[in-house]
Amino acid sequence: MSLAAVAARRAMRARAEIATTLSAGRTALTVLRSSPPLTLRQTGPVTVHLVSTAAGPLGGDELELDLRVAPGTTLEVGSIASTLVLPGEGPSSMTVTAHVGAGASLRFAPEPTVLADGCDHRMAVRLSLDGDARVWWREEVVMGRYGEAGGRCVTRFDATAGGRPLLRQELELGTGPCSPAVLGGARCVGSVLTTRPCDTAVADGAVADGAVADGAVADGVVVMPLAGPGTLVQALAADAVELRERLDWGLAQVPPS
Amino acid sequence: MTPGLLLLTDSRLPAGSHAHSGGMEQAVKEGLVHDLASLESFLAGRLRTAGAVAAGFASQACAGHDPVELDAELDARTASPAQREAARTQGRLLLRVARRIWPSPALEELAGRLPSPHHPIALGVTAAVVGATPREAGAAAAYHAVTGPATAAVRLLGLDPVAVHRVLATLDLPSPDGLPAASAPLLDLLAERHRRSPVRLFVS
Amino acid sequence: MGAVHDDVHHAPDGRGRALRLGIGGPVGSGKTALTAALCRALGGSLRLGVVTNDIYTTEDADFLRRAGVLDPERILAVETGCCPHTAIRDDIAANVDAVETLEERFGPLDLVIVESGGDNLTATFSRGLVDRQIFVLDVSGGDKVPRKGGPGVTSADLLVVNKTDLAPMVGADLGVMDRDAAAVRQGKPVLFTSVRTEGAAEVAAWVTEQVHEWSHEHEHGHDHGHGHDHGHPVHA
Ligand SMILES: Nc1nc2c(ncn2[C@@H]2O[C@H](COP(=O)(O)OP(=O)(O)O)[C@@H](O)[C@H]2O)c(=O)[nH]1
Ligand SMILES: [Mg+2]
Numbered sequence: 001m002s003l004a005a006v007a008a009r010r011a012m013r014a015r016a017e018i019a020t021t022l023s024a025g026r027t028a029l030t031v032l033r034s035s036p037p038l039t040l041r042q043t044g045p046v047t048v049h050l051v052s053t054a055a056g057p058l059g060g061d062e063l064e065l066d067l068r069v070a071p072g073t074t075l076e077v078g079s080i081a082s083t084l085v086l087p088g089e090g091p092s093s094m095t096v097t098a099h100v101g102a103g104a105s106l107r108f109a110p111e112p113t114v115l116a117d118g119c120d121h122r123m124a125v126r127l128s129l130d131g132d133a134r135v136w137w138r139e140e141v142v143m144g145r146y147g148e149a150g151g152r153c154v155t156r157f158d159a160t161a162g163g164r165p166l167l168r169q170e171l172e173l174g175t176g177p178c179s180p181a182v183l184g185g186a187r188c189v190g191s192v193l194t195t196r197p198c199d200t201a202v203a204d205g206a207v208a209d210g211a212v213a214d215g216a217v218a219d220g221v222v223v224m225p226l227a228g229p230g231t232l233v234q235a236l237a238a239d240a241v242e243l244r245e246r247l248d249w250g251l252a253q254v255p256p257s
Numbered sequence: 258m259t260p261g262l263l264l265l266t267d268s269r270l271p272a273g274s275h276a277h278s279g280g281m282e283q284a285v286k287e288g289l290v291h292d293l294a295s296l297e298s299f300l301a302g303r304l305r306t307a308g309a310v311a312a313g314f315a316s317q318a319c320a321g322h323d324p325v326e327l328d329a330e331l332d333a334r335t336a337s338p339a340q341r342e343a344a345r346t347q348g349r350l351l352l353r354v355a356r357r358i359w360p361s362p363a364l365e366e367l368a369g370r371l372p373s374p375h376h377p378i379a380l381g382v383t384a385a386v387v388g389a390t391p392r393e394a395g396a397a398a399a400y401h402a403v404t405g406p407a408t409a410a411v412r413l414l415g416l417d418p419v420a421v422h423r424v425l426a427t428l429d430l431p432s433p434d435g436l437p438a439a440s441a442p443l444l445d446l447l448a449e450r451h452r453r454s455p456v457r458l459f460v461s
Numbered sequence: 462m463g464a465v466h467d468d469v470h471h472a473p474d475g476r477g478r479a480l481r482l483g484i485g486g487p488v489g490s491g492k493t494a495l496t497a498a499l500c501r502a503l504g505g506s507l508r509l510g511v512v513t514n515d516i517y518t519t520e521d522a523d524f525l526r527r528a529g530v531l532d533p534e535r536i537l538a539v540e541t542g543c544c545p546h547t548a549i550r551d552d553i554a555a556n557v558d559a560v561e562t563l564e565e566r567f568g569p570l571d572l573v574i575v576e577s578g579g580d581n582l583t584a585t586f587s588r589g590l591v592d593r594q595i596f597v598l599d600v601s602g603g604d605k606v607p608r609k610g611g612p613g614v615t616s617a618d619l620l621v622v623n624k625t626d627l628a629p630m631v632g633a634d635l636g637v638m639d640r641d642a643a644a645v646r647q648g649k650p651v652l653f654t655s656v657r658t659e660g661a662a663e664v665a666a667w668v669t670e671q672v673h674e675w676s677h678e679h680e681h682g683h684d685h686g687h688g689h690d691h692g693h694p695v696h697a
């Protein structure tokens with residue numbers, strides 16, 4: 001889509017949703033609703049891809065995606081291409097809400113979000129997991145297209161497991177001077193949250209004894225066992241390819257649950 | 258301001274903080290911090306992430322919010338096990354000295370429920386005991402998040418301590434309102450690498 | 462109140478807890494060698510724990526663990542953030558924490574040794590951390606060192622002058638050191654050792670005496686299962 005066409009389009013509010021039900025012991029996708037620019041396509045028995053049918057999000061867009069994974073079912077969500085966030089009138093936002101029922105499993109693995117120069121974006125994830133639900137959740141953000149410094153973005157991630165807080169993170173990108181405490185010189189930041197069933201949770205009250213589950217670390221990537229039932233792989237990189245490699249390396253270190 | 262708050266924020270309070278660098282030792286080792294300018298930007302980044310989170314939680318703990326719930330929320334905001342461990346060690350040591358300096362039912366109750374609380378929780382409850390306001394408790398926590406690393410940089414890099422204090426004096430304190438969750442991916446990386454380093458001067 | 466949740470699970474007067482012994486002195490004087498020798502000599506008769514304060518790395522703790530003189534889990538290392546003397550004197554929190562962790566995990570113990578990271582002559586242990594302290598000098602610094610004094614030399618409960626085997630090589634006069642030390646220490650004991658070649662039997666005897674004295678002074682408030690009617694710690 002040409003830039004002229006992008007500029008021509010008006011800000012949009014869109015809400016897409018996916019829900020599963022358990023039918024005869026198997027997952028059925030019962031709700032699959034989308035509206036541009038958030039278009040969903042079922043690409044496999046339990047797989048749905050996000051397909052862009054309009055550029056964006058664009059400044060002013062407010063997009064929401066709701067995922068409801070019923071107990072005992074499986075859902076995989078991906079995207080066909082990376083999401084390019086463009087400037088427009090006011091801030092844009094993308095909010096993903098997901099509820100994963102007991103014994104259900106959700107894999108959320110979209111391609112990276114690229115922040116074009118001048119954009120002002122909010123990304124929010126609200127993820128709630130019931131007992132022994134499993135999730136694999138990837139988030140990748142790239143500051144700018146090639147040669148761009150990138151726009152501004154505030155991300156907020158809230159995950160609870162069994163009603164208890166599991167992971168809450170907020171990251172501001174492009175809002176202030178870069179700090180060697182936050183991103184350093186990296187242009188890309190990403191993470192994958194994987195959970196194990198709540199009942200295998202090892203609370204690190206053991207911290208008092210100096211014992212913590214170990215995790216792993218390498219250049220630009222760290223594998224962190226959370227206090228709750230999950231592990232966060234977090235990476236920084238110069239470009240999206242390196243970022244994905246680093247996340248994959250980290251994931252390979254996570255013990256299978 | 259109560260005199261107790263001054264004691265609580267004094268780096269000479271014998272609560273073990275002198276051996277924590279808040280990621281500074283590793284940042285120095287990796288060349289990320291090497292002079293006054295890079296120190297300033299490290300501290301500013303730490304203040305608006307870890308400092309803001311600590312400030313929010315210390316002020317809530319001071320205001321009487323349930324410490325156990327706050328502690329679980331802090332766990333969720335501290336992905337790095339090395340940082341959780343450092344925060345709980347400092348919290349435990351602070352709680353121990355606070356109980357001896359300012360014996361009080363509130364501190365006994367905290368020790369009974371959370372023997373090793375995250376540091377901002379121990380700080381917030383102690384601040385309430387000495388009569389400080391939630392806002393003051395938040396400021397104390399924010400300062401704690403940067404003064405330790407700043408002192409460590411003086412020791413590790415031989416920087417002019419007066420110049421480093423000028424940097425501290427010009428940092429903008431975050432507002433302790435609400436419960437932010439600002440994360441700093443590099444601090445996580447530094448903390449985990451530091452914990453694995455065979456050669457180190459500081460605990461964190 | 463306070464006693465109920467008190468994680469400083471011993472009365473402040475030290476009742477019912479191990480004697481805490483500080484071993485201080487300049488870097489390289491033989492503190493770790495002495496600690497190892499004491500563990501070897503006393504491990505059979507006393508229940509021990511060791512806290513090391515390495516300046517850099519966990520070398521001392523690793524050395525002691527490798528030396529096999531003590532269950533490796535009974536050796537904890539404390540990082541001191543560039544300031545070894547701060548950790549034993551001004552802000553002892555991390556060391557107290559380590560000592561109490563050992564007592565919690567392996568207690569009751571009879572003796573916990575805290576080895577400092579290595580200090581100059583002015584460094585001493587806080588009385589809030591240790592009950593007795595040994596200051597270790599070696600002869601290679603020259604025979605003037607005791608005369609120079611300093612709180613470590615003058616106030617330690619025991620002064621150990623180590624590496625006597627090197628005295629002829631460095632031209633140190635042990636007689637001079639003995640006389641000067643006696644002069645500044647007002648009768649407190651001084652022992653000459655060559656830990657590497659001869660061990661530290663005399664120092665171990667002194668330590669044993671201190672432990673006995675301590676346990677008599679601080680008669681156990683509650684039964685620690687020693688089977689002794691007066692809380693005598695030795696169970697050899
Ligand atoms: N010649 C000699 N060397 C010793 C003696 N005691 C210790 N050393 C050596 O002196 C060095 C420093 O000893 P160490 O115990 O690590 O000193 P620390 O820094 O005080 O703990 C080591 O190489 C020891 O083997 C001794 O009695 N005679
Ligand atoms: Mg040593």
